[in-house]
Amino acid sequence: MKRRSLLKAFALSATVISMGLTFGAQAADTIKVGIMHSLSGTMAISETPLKDVALMTIDEINAKGGVLGKKLEPVVVDPASNWPLFAEKARQLLTQDKVAVVFGCWTSVSRKSVLPVFEELNGLLFYPVQYEGEEMSPNVFYTGAAPNQQAIPAVEYLMSEDGGSAKRFFLLGTDYVYPRTTNKILRAFLHSKGVQDKDIQEVYTPFGYSDYQTIVSNIKKFSAGGKTAVISTINGDSNVPFYKELANQGIKATDIPVIAFSVGEEELRGIDTKPLVGQLAAWNYFESVDNPTNAKFVADYKAYAKAHNLPNANTVVTNDPMEATYVGIHMWAQAVEKAGTTDVDKVRAAMAGQTFKAPDGFTLTMDKTNHHLHKPVMIGEVEENGQFNVVWQTDKPVRAQPWSPYIAGNDKKPDYPVKSTQ
Template identity: 85%
Template sequence: MKRRSLIKAFTLTASIAAMGMTWTVQAAETIKVGILHSLSGTMAISETSLKDMALMTIDEINAKGGVNGKMLEPVVVDPASNWPLFAEKGRQLLTQDKVAVVFGCWTSVSRKSVLPVFEELNGLLFYPVQYEGEEMSPNVFYTGAAPNQQAIPAVEYLMSEEGGSAKRYFLLGTDYVYPRTTNKILRSFLHSKGVADKDIEEVYTPFGHSDYQTIVANIKKFSAGGKTAVISTVNGDSNVPFYKELANQGLKATDVPVVAFSVGEEELRGIDTKPLVGNLAAWNYFESVENPANKKFVADWKAYAKKHNLPGADKAVTNDPMEATYVGIHMWAQAAEKAKSTDVDKVREALAGQTFAAPSGYTLTMDKTNHHLHKPVMIGEIQADGQFNVVWQTEGPIRAQPWSPFIDGNDKKPDYAVKSN
């Protein structure tokens, strides 16, 4: 080979190598994080906004320099309200996309679908929604409420004079693990307060159920036996026809109040809320709470929705699982900074005791042993504009009880995270 050709060949090889190095360096410069939420199917009404909130939070962290000097790179997948697909997509995120952490799931059946995958591969999942408890995995951090941070206080409120002094309880839920386990806990709790089985009705409907005419008629009949409250664990888009049917049959909160555990500002966007005024929801955050952190959080979200032309951006709202998503991502970032690594074992250790000044107005703490947030409890009344007026709240954050004392044998369970399989 002539000298000139040799030099050209060497230069080309060096250039290609340099480009390859640049690509490798660029890839290494980012930290991939997974977003595992249903963007289609029955749960899209609730989960799409969590995906968007995760993206906004990632942008916020990147604008401040990222994590350990690296930008966060979101990897978004759509498990489409298909529970086995959650496990498949979770495995893809961990093994193919090599994400450092996953933020996702809404229903407990989706979380339980992915749990064996995360425990097998030592992945890290942040779960942002209230749930039934009875779980404490070293591979999951739970930023939503356990039953003692939502369900139990809500029923205590309904029993109180302030909450209407209910004597009978109609437990209505979607047919899966969260409503059934929560209602098992609530039935035991009600028994402890002297409520007899004849004063408790329990009804379940499938995901995507849309005909609530007979059920609402049965609620009216049941309420004839004494002061009644409905406790709703209906999930997803079924909430829209349920609330519409309440209005159709003229069942008002002054007659039979409904307290919901899975209905917030987002779910009410598609409903005329005027006939629903006075019905309740129990959460750990509402958009309407007034404090500087929440004012900024809400304003940032509305600006983000408008900038990215999100559906219904002109009426963009925040809700509890969105706040829990926001808090969880920030806590993970803080822990990764503290650990100076995104290694799962190091981040897990660094998460113990992490705190964050949340939009709820409280400083939330990640428990040092049980992987759950200490959270305040709030009960809000639906207003005509689809917002909630907080009518009751705890003085401060409450430590989660993942193992409910109202389920036999739980007093023997460990108060620290252990693998479930």
């Protein structure tokens, strides 16, 4: 090798070594956080925005100096709406990527898939979506709603004069644990209010289902027996053909109100909402909530979408699980600062009683014992522009009841987390 080439080779190798050392130092100077949402498959419509808002929140925290003087480094994985793959990705994040925390999952089947992994490895998961309850793991913080913070108040509203005084209930959901358990709770609740089984119908469809013609026709037939409301726990992209079929068959909110627990601004973004005006959703946040904290949250996300060239950046929206993701990441960061470490056991202890001024207009509190957020309950009506007009809400945040009183034996269960895999 000529002398000049040799010198160049030495210079190049020195540069590579230097870069490696610098990268290694940078890696040590960051705190890795996992983001685990389906970016493909049937749940991508709902979960992709949670990944986006998580990255925005991390940028926001990093711009203010990070956590414990270190920048947060996101590690994004795509479990692709594949439930066993969620468990594999969770293990990868905790054992290979060495993340301090994971923000992720939407469906309860994905959460149930990863739960044994988090409990085995003592990882920490922040779960941002309403769910069926009946779980309280020491390795999970639940920033979405339990049934008493969404499903029960929603049905109470439908039975009230303001909600249309419904007497019959068509429970329509995707066929997995969240809809089935929620409807088990709702059936028991309806029984307690004097509603008989002949006035309750339950129907389930697979993930990714699209042919709702017969089901919507059956809803119309069922409604002939008295004032009927539909309670929808359909998840993912199946919501689009369901709402299109309601419009095709001329069902209006004034005839048969539909209240959804998994449809928000994002799911409505791709369809004509004019035929759906007046239909309902129950959540703990809507983009339309009017307060300065929310105005900033919405403006920040819209600016982030444009700056990062997100798909359809000019029409992005915020929704409830996005807000719950945002709150969860900020609360975790506060708990790490309080604990002075990312150690899971110490952060878990520091999470108890954490508060955060949320875009929903309330200061939210992480319960001191049950790992669930105290959350306000809101019911919104669909407007022509795809937003929701809040028609009813609680005057303050409600404490979660993870163990529903409408399921026998729950009164004997502890009000503190216990490993599911013991």
